Amino acid sequence: METVIKEKIKQIKKGNQAAFEDVVSFYQNKVYQICFRMIGNAHEAEDLAQEAFIRAYTNIDRFDERRKFSTWLYRIATNLTIDRIRKKKPDYFLDAEVKGTEGLSMYSQIAADQALPEEEVESLELQTYIHKEILALPPKYRSVIVLRFLDELSLQEIAEVLEIPVGTVKTRIHRGRETLRKRLRHV
Amino acid sequence: MNCKEEAIALMHKYLDDHLTQTEEKKLRMHLQACQECQTHFHELKRTISLVKSSSPVSAPQGFTSNVMANLPKQKKRNHYTKWFRNHPFFTAAAVFFLMMFGGIFSAWTEDQQVTVSKQENLVIKNQVVIVPEDVTVNGDLVVRNGDLRIEGAVNGDVTIINGDLLKQDSREDSPLDGEKYMAYVSGEVNEVNQVFEWVWYHIKNTWESVFSLAKE
Ligand SMILES: [Zn+2]
Numbered sequence: 001m002e003t004v005i006k007e008k009i010k011q012i013k014k015g016n017q018a019a020f021e022d023v024v025s026f027y028q029n030k031v032y033q034i035c036f037r038m039i040g041n042a043h044e045a046e047d048l049a050q051e052a053f054i055r056a057y058t059n060i061d062r063f064d065e066r067r068k069f070s071t072w073l074y075r076i077a078t079n080l081t082i083d084r085i086r087k088k089k090p091d092y093f094l095d096a097e098v099k100g101t102e103g104l105s106m107y108s109q110i111a112a113d114q115a116l117p118e119e120e121v122e123s124l125e126l127q128t129y130i131h132k133e134i135l136a137l138p139p140k141y142r143s144v145i146v147l148r149f150l151d152e153l154s155l156q157e158i159a160e161v162l163e164i165p166v167g168t169v170k171t172r173i174h175r176g177r178e179t180l181r182k183r184l185r186h187v
Numbered sequence: 188m189n190c191k192e193e194a195i196a197l198m199h200k201y202l203d204d205h206l207t208q209t210e211e212k213k214l215r216m217h218l219q220a221c222q223e224c225q226t227h228f229h230e231l232k233r234t235i236s237l238v239k240s241s242s243p244v245s246a247p248q249g250f251t252s253n254v255m256a257n258l259p260k261q262k263k264r265n266h267y268t269k270w271f272r273n274h275p276f277f278t279a280a281a282v283f284f285l286m287m288f289g290g291i292f293s294a295w296t297e298d299q300q301v302t303v304s305k306q307e308n309l310v311i312k313n314q315v316v317i318v319p320e321d322v323t324v325n326g327d328l329v330v331r332n333g334d335l336r337i338e339g340a341v342n343g344d345v346t347i348i349n350g351d352l353l354k355q356d357s358r359e360d361s362p363l364d365g366e367k368y369m370a371y372v373s374g375e376v377n378e379v380n381q382v383f384e385w386v387w388y389h390i391k392n393t394w395e396s397v398f399s400l401a402k403e
Contacts, residue, residue, distance in 0.1 A: 017258060025251040032246035046247055053254045086340065127241050134238065149238045155203065174199040181227075181234045 001026070005069050012060050024053050027070065030151060031077045037146040038081045040135045048084060052077035074153075074161045078143055085139050126187060133183045141176035144169055188217045194224045198231055301333035315353065346388065 005026065011019035031052055036045035055076050056063075063072050134145060147153045147161060155173075159166045188194050197214040200206045206214070218225050303309060303316050305324055310317040314333045318324055322339040329346045336353040337345075345352070 017255075020258070021251060021255055024254045028246040028250050028254075029243070032250065033244050036244050042247070046250070049246060049250070050254050050257065054257055054259075057258055083340065083342075126237075130237055130241055134241075145238065149235060150241065150243070170199075170203060173203065177199065177202070177231060177234060180238065181230045184234050184237050185230045187237065 002068065006065060009060065009063065009065065009069060012057070017057075020053075020057055023056075023069075027073055028053075030070070031073065033150060034074060034077050034146060035081050037131070037134060037150055038078070038139070038142055039084060040131075044084065048080050049077065052080055055080070068157075068160075071157060071160045074147070074151075075163070078147075078161060082139055082143065129187065130184065133180060136183070137176055137179060141172050141179065144172040145176040145180070148173055188213065190217075190221060190224050190227075194218075194221070195227065198224075198228050202231060202235065302331045303333070304329040314350075348388065 005023060008019045008023050012023070028049070032045055032049040035048040035052070036042060039045050039048060052073065056073050059076075063069065134142060137145060143162060144158055147158045148155075153161065155166050155169050158169045162169070194214065194217050197206065197210055197217075200210065201214060218228060301311060301314055301316065303311065305326065305328055308319065308322040309324070310319055311333070316330050316333050316335050318328075318335070318337045318339045318341060320338040324339070324341045325343065327343040327346070328335075328341050329348065330350055331348045332350060334350045334353050335345065335347050
């Protein structure tokens, strides 16, 4: 796949805008997932993911083709999201409760639409709880946890996305994991 | 084995897939003997599977077409710029002449004072320009003859001429709930440390401004 993407990027660089469509549809879920898990609500996640793709397009000339495109794209997405989180910072922690509820409404919507059996609803509640606990992590731990366990990036890739040393990635994963352990052990 | 220091560290190493065989043996022996660590290990593994069990979310319907509809108009790259890219030698030579006349060359060698394009709220200490933690610089930032440390944020490109971007690494020991985020630059970071790069940087800027004028 990476070679197909590389070919598309060459075409985009030559001015073929339509070639970008395939790139977007290939990466949309990954990018959206990163934004959603980090920012916590669907509306803002969509906004951020869209902005990330638009920035990738307008800056495509700066992308070094010897590197992995996904790493570069995820970096744009995480930077934008971290930036947004920072801007919301003043009311961020007060907001944590509300944020969780937004996730909840999304999940309960699914539940209402499809009238799921009891145990499935239970697991939706559990998922909402987990989602909320990930959101309660400080952003720097949240980003590594999301990239590692939801997007299944390697430690090395995470280091490249976040532009921090691998050792730092490890430390953050360990701390994030310990925090989540304390929060999820009674589930 | 010390539970807190050693055993837990080994557990994380195990979970990162970085455990050597000897370490694994050590951990296994300890777990067999220590109930508390066994519970801890179990909880960690369960935490990961819980996190991983979150169903993947997908982008909303119509996402791709929305992005495509919001892209800026097809970029028509200026063929002058292209020519300039394809003929770096000629361009550099031509520019070198220009510079000799323009005196930029001497500006590089003589002017060693720290200068920064945006002064508000920035701190300059011992040849280091600092963007303090609570400051966000809106727009591009250019630093000459000094290093730059970003503790806050820059909403734009960063160019450092004859200096370095200092990474902050002492941060890692801050406690988990510390709210210190990564320094953040929304645009590109360029470091220019050679006369030749400096020439390039100048040309790029001059040409960019000339052509953006021409395009109007
Ligand atoms: Zn123990």
